[in-house]
Amino acid sequence: MKRLIVDMDDVIADATGQFIQFYEKEFGVRVARESLNHQDEGLGFPGHHDVIQQFPFRETFFRTMTPHEGSQEVLERLNKEYQLFVVSAAMEFPQSLFEKLKWLEEHFKFLHWKQIVFCGSKAVVHGDYMIDDLAYNLDTFNGEKYIFSAPHNLHIHTYPRLNNWKEVGERFL
Amino acid sequence: MKRLIVDMDDVIADATGQFIQFYEKEFGVRVARESLNHQDEGLGFPGHHDVIQQFPFRETFFRTMTPHEGSQEVLERLNKEYQLFVVSAAMEFPQSLFEKLKWLEEHFKFLHWKQIVFCGSKAVVHGDYMIDDLAYNLDTFNGEKYIFSAPHNLHIHTYPRLNNWKEVGERFL
Numbered sequence: 189m190k191r192l193i194v195d196m197d198d199v200i201a202d203a204t205g206q207f208i209q210f211y212e213k214e215f216g217v218r219v220a221r222e223s224l225n226h227q228d229e230g231l232g233f234p235g236h237h238d239v240i241q242q243f244p245f246r247e248t249f250f251r252t253m254t255p256h257e258g259s260q261e262v263l264e265r266l267n268k269e270y271q272l273f274v275v276s277a278a279m280e281f282p283q284s285l286f287e288k289l290k291w292l293e294e295h296f297k298f299l300h301w302k303q304i305v306f307c308g309s310k311a312v313v314h315g316d317y318m319i320d321d322l323a324y325n326l327d328t329f330n331g332e333k334y335i336f337s338a339p340h341n342l343h344i345h346t347y348p349r350l351n352n353w354k355e356v357g358e359r360f361l
Numbered sequence: 362m363k364r365l366i367v368d369m370d371d372v373i374a375d376a377t378g379q380f381i382q383f384y385e386k387e388f389g390v391r392v393a394r395e396s397l398n399h400q401d402e403g404l405g406f407p408g409h410h411d412v413i414q415q416f417p418f419r420e421t422f423f424r425t426m427t428p429h430e431g432s433q434e435v436l437e438r439l440n441k442e443y444q445l446f447v448v449s450a451a452m453e454f455p456q457s458l459f460e461k462l463k464w465l466e467e468h469f470k471f472l473h474w475k476q477i478v479f480c481g482s483k484a485v486v487h488g489d490y491m492i493d494d495l496a497y498n499l500d501t502f503n504g505e506k507y508i509f510s511a512p513h514n515l516h517i518h519t520y521p522r523l524n525n526w527k528e529v530g531e532r533f534l
């Protein structure tokens with residue numbers, strides 16, 4: 189069985205949507221998702237608020253994200269055909285570890301805890317395929333690499349692109 | 362720089378000593394470390410108490426372990442000569458994640474969060490060398506493997522053995 193490494197934030201979890209929601213709650217302004225396109229993660233919010241340095245350290249930020257459309261169904265099918273690992277670079281945010289584990293238990297019940305990895309650098313994991321929204325995670329990977337579309341990576345053309353979970357299913361199932 | 366993967370429990374942290382301490386607090390009996398020799402992890406406690414299914418789920422179990430003698434000094438020196446990762450199969454114990462991270466921050470201040478990995482299965486990590494007390498973690502590793510002595514692995518002769526951190530230093534420094 190081939191080993192498939194899948195990221196969490198902005199791949200199976202709608203992290204961008206969570207930033208927008210937290211921003212709206214805090215500043216009363218609903219930012220359009222498209223307005224974040226082609227800017228690095230966390231940039232593009234009015235007033236240059238550094239949301240990346242704020243929201244991910246807040247309680248419930250990781251626990252209450254919405255799963256990306258189709259991610260649950262497609263990942264459940266992939267789980268039968270691949271040696272699947274969910275690998276998240278979570279170590280920067282100590283309180284996220286427990287929240288992320290509980291989030292996976294809630295939304296991806298078919299995953300065993302043996303399939304979950306929380307790390308700092310993804311350079312240490314290896315496998316046949318990796319799907320991630322951040323180029324620097326893909327850069328150090330030994331296998332085939334796919335970038336999953338998010339506003340902050342639309343200007344990157346280094347890796348084959350999967351725009352949504354329908355396309356993940358078409359490529360891997 | 363060669364990549365060195367080092368385990369936590371019973372390699373840099375005295376997990377066996379913590380089991381003995383928790384057992385004494387709970388049952389009033391101080392178990393001799395030597396009496397646990399040559400038995401699987403968690404076995405050998407009087408009354409066949411299944412300590413493995415109990416103590417690791419308790420608060421402070423992972424947070425209050427004692428570092429193994431010499432582990433801090435030797436690991437700090439290894440950190441300058443190797444691409445060092447501390448990899449712990451912690452996912453089975455959800456509350457351990459935060460405790461383990463804080464424990465590392467306290468006792469191994471020289472480690473960056475990028476060097477820490479909490480996983481379920483270690484099959485997903487790769488590197489040049491691995492030091493672990495459990496043979497099944499070494500079994501799936503791609504590089505050179507060393508078993509670190511603990512009461513529960515003294516009967517295993519599959520891998521070269523490092524008995525303590527002095528020996529780790531002699532092998533790797």
